[in-house]
Amino acid sequence: MDLFLTAVSGLAWTIVYVSAIRIGFRHRTYAIPMAALGLNFAWETTYAVHDLLGGMSPQTVVNLIWALADLVIVYTFFAFGRAEFPRFVTRSLFTAWGVLLFATSFAVQWLFIEQFGTDAGARYSAFLQNLLMSGLFIAMLIARQSLRGQTLTIAVAKWLGTLAPTISIGVLGHSAFIVGIGALCSVFDLLYIGLVLRLKTHPDALATVDAPTQETWPKTASQPAVTT
Template sequence: MLQNPLDVDPTIDVIFKIASGIFWSITYLLILRRGFADKSYGMPMVALCANLSWEFIFSFVHPHSTPQLYVDYAWLALDAGILVQYLMYGKKEFSEHLPGEFFYPGFLLTLALSFLFILLLSREFNDLNGVYAAFGQNLLMSVLFIHLLLKRNSPLGQSLYIALSKMIGTLFPSVLLYMYFPGSYLLVLLYVSIFIFDMIYLLLLYLKMKGAGINPWARL
């Protein structure tokens, strides 16, 4: 449970939240662009379900205060677009491993469990701002991006700019939350772990594109 936050200048709080909102929105927009260009989905399904659940819960069930609430609305709208992309392009890859008729039930089950897990985690730990859930699923997303790259053995649906925007978008709230709760060692572990896996993903993605004869910086 996060208690007794330190004082942080309100202007810094707003700036860091808006900066995080901008870079994560850029991440989602780039995923949408790359996905339509490659005719594939760019966000792993479990990460997408977690994002949609978190954004819905903290927009409507336990709404954040502004400006974070407006950021949540924007993220939810963008992730809804990524959802459409996953439903359009995801079944083909899914069918390579499991029968296609499990595609929609599997997605709905994952979405329902993600929603319940995030909701109950936040209530159990009295964390109605969703901090633990946000950084926990961010770490999960970092690992899943690596898994997606290795599974496909190609940069399909991905770009260095997506990876960089995600990493920068995470650094802002990491620093902000550290200013509020410098004594939370669990959060510090999450911040550091996310950064490490994001750097690993960047390196692997760069090497994969170079190996495929793709200029990593020309692939938007």
């Protein structure tokens, strides 16, 4: 059962990454939220190298595939991501921000290992950053107000890719922490799937409501009360 769930997770996340690469180049943007991308790339690189030094396993192969796929998504981030930021963020400032983001992501992974050890650190960090990613996908959808850089395939595969290890590590491994964080991931993932489906049938569903004008809101709110 554990091997089967590992295979399901590996296949599902591989689908996420392949789809993210495809849609990223098609829409000329990055398809994984940037903070989650940094943490994922750092996690997969760190533990792929660690496992290679300690001996091959099915998870080692999966981590290597994910790290290589993430490397391409990192390229789309640096190649196209500048367009997602305001004008004052210059190309050099954006690049520096990206480098800082990825350096911080590696530092976070190594701090987890230092605090919890390799096995527990890998599990805790993986599920916590998965929860972060689940929320950030929703935030990215709302910020872009469209399905640019996003697909239903990514949404569903991300959910299944997290659900499988939640069962294998959390339920079968009797870890309340993993079960709880994994369950929260499913809540956000299913919400994201619902939003993607909604946007596919109603493309204007996230259209921004016009804010009150200066004449109708601030001026009225600041006027003193009139007494008689």
